[in-house]
Amino acid sequence: MKLYSYFRSSAAYRVRIALNLKGLSYETIPVHLLKEGGQQFSDSYRAVNPSQLVPTLVDNDVTVGQSIAILEYLEETHPQPPLLPTDAAGRARVRAIAQNIACDIHPLNNLRVLKYLKHELGQDDDARNGWYKHWIAVGLGAVEALLADHPDTGRFCHGDQPGYADACLVPQLFNARRMGCDTSAFPTIMRIDAACTELDAFCDAAPGSQPDSEG
Amino acid sequence: MKLYSYFRSSAAYRVRIALNLKGLSYETIPVHLLKEGGQQFSDSYRAVNPSQLVPTLVDNDVTVGQSIAILEYLEETHPQPPLLPTDAAGRARVRAIAQNIACDIHPLNNLRVLKYLKHELGQDDDARNGWYKHWIAVGLGAVEALLADHPDTGRFCHGDQPGYADACLVPQLFNARRMGCDTSAFPTIMRIDAACTELDAFCDAAPGSQPDSEG
Numbered sequence: 352m353k354l355y356s357y358f359r360s361s362a363a364y365r366v367r368i369a370l371n372l373k374g375l376s377y378e379t380i381p382v383h384l385l386k387e388g389g390q391q392f393s394d395s396y397r398a399v400n401p402s403q404l405v406p407t408l409v410d411n412d413v414t415v416g417q418s419i420a421i422l423e424y425l426e427e428t429h430p431q432p433p434l435l436p437t438d439a440a441g442r443a444r445v446r447a448i449a450q451n452i453a454c455d456i457h458p459l460n461n462l463r464v465l466k467y468l469k470h471e472l473g474q475d476d477d478a479r480n481g482w483y484k485h486w487i488a489v490g491l492g493a494v495e496a497l498l499a500d501h502p503d504t505g506r507f508c509h510g511d512q513p514g515y516a517d518a519c520l521v522p523q524l525f526n527a528r529r530m531g532c533d534t535s536a537f538p539t540i541m542r543i544d545a546a547c548t549e550l551d552a553f554c555d556a557a558p559g560s561q562p563d564s565e566g
Numbered sequence: 567m568k569l570y571s572y573f574r575s576s577a578a579y580r581v582r583i584a585l586n587l588k589g590l591s592y593e594t595i596p597v598h599l600l601k602e603g604g605q606q607f608s609d610s611y612r613a614v615n616p617s618q619l620v621p622t623l624v625d626n627d628v629t630v631g632q633s634i635a636i637l638e639y640l641e642e643t644h645p646q647p648p649l650l651p652t653d654a655a656g657r658a659r660v661r662a663i664a665q666n667i668a669c670d671i672h673p674l675n676n677l678r679v680l681k682y683l684k685h686e687l688g689q690d691d692d693a694r695n696g697w698y699k700h701w702i703a704v705g706l707g708a709v710e711a712l713l714a715d716h717p718d719t720g721r722f723c724h725g726d727q728p729g730y731a732d733a734c735l736v737p738q739l740f741n742a743r744r745m746g747c748d749t750s751a752f753p754t755i756m757r758i759d760a761a762c763t764e765l766d767a768f769c770d771a772a773p774g775s776q777p778d779s780e781g
Binding site for chain 2: 397401402403404412413415416417419420421423424427428439440442443444446447449450451453454455457458459464467468471472474478481482485490492493496497
């Protein structure tokens with residue numbers, strides 16, 4: 352498999368975690384989101400993924416954009432170890448936690464949005480940082496509420512095996528820390544994040560461990 | 567089943583379409599996003615859904631927030647008629663199309679974001695409308711590219727039966743039209759939207775057909 356990836360993309364980071372958890376080897380094809388005006392806007396990448404975002408997974412003749420669609424694809428094509436629980440209620444809980452991150456936090460703080468705020472709306476660093484931290488605080492607050500004191504929360508987001516929701520949570524935490532967000536209101540999230548980062552699957556997927564890392 | 571819904575919420579609209587396609591009856595519990603400072607912020611609704619967004623589906627003792635998690639839950643618990651194809655590649659294609667909408671368009675144009683642009687960033691009507699139309703144009707452009715000339719595109723997004731991607735596409739088109747966006751660059755999307763709106767499942771899910779509709 353080939354993964355079009357950018358070391359700092361948290362959507363690509365999710366997929367790298369999932370690939371590692373499933374023990375699947377893959378080739379990284381770096382797409383630098385800042386160089387050359389953004390390599391994601393090249394004709395060659397647009398032919399691979401018309402949304403001009405990373406990641407894209409290529410598995411023989413199957414090309415999948417969208418990180419959550421990729422997680423589902425990996426789960427269906429390589430079921431072991433599972434990243435989703437077996438019961439419909441548990442699967443729904445895990446997907447909802449993941450989508451709180453993938454729909455309600457990450458798209459708002461994506462590079463293209465921050466660029467629009469700067470260039471089209473003339474927002475300065477303080478305003479953009481405030482925007483970033485606002486959606487992190489609101490979004491992680493909701494995730495914390497879904498996790499804290501819930502009987503299905505274990506060492507990880509759902510039980511004692513890492514999975515789909517953890518693969519979304521850890522990259523979002525990485526971003527939050529990088530941007531200096533206050534995470535003290537999210538003790539359950541922080542505990543789960545710490546448990547994840549003890550595992551090679553998560554460490555090896557981190558931005559600093561990628562072939563295109565700039566540190 | 568009970569659906570916490572707001573007639574104009576396109577995320578709730580997706581779920582209404584899916585429920586209708588599967589022939590499932592449900593009770594609508596309206597959550598007015600504008601009245602009383604936003605009923606989604608009430609303590610009672612926060613206890614149902616800590617993200618304080620609609621929709622939320624309640625199916626006996628299972629509560630699911632996040633529209634895409636709800637679509638997956640309905641597909642798993644009520645498989646007939648299917649909203650996803652049976653092959654992994656087709657399922658990935660459909661999910662990716664849906665997530666181009668659910669992750670890359672809709673969260674950016676959500677009510678809470680438009681309010682932040684107005685109140686925290688001081689953006690006027692023109693700037694906010696420009697923002698709205700920009701993400702619609704970028705996002706639907708990507709969806710059009712995924713659909714146009716693809717062998718799996720049929721009368722609907724994937725083949726000749728309506729499903730998961732159509733349930734996301736039609737509400738986004740409704741929003742685009744309501745905001746006066748130019749949709750002429752998306753002929754395949756417009757053709758599929760027209761095919762969907764011939765079906766009762768889509769018409770009955772439309773904002774104007776809801777018990778809490780304000781027209």
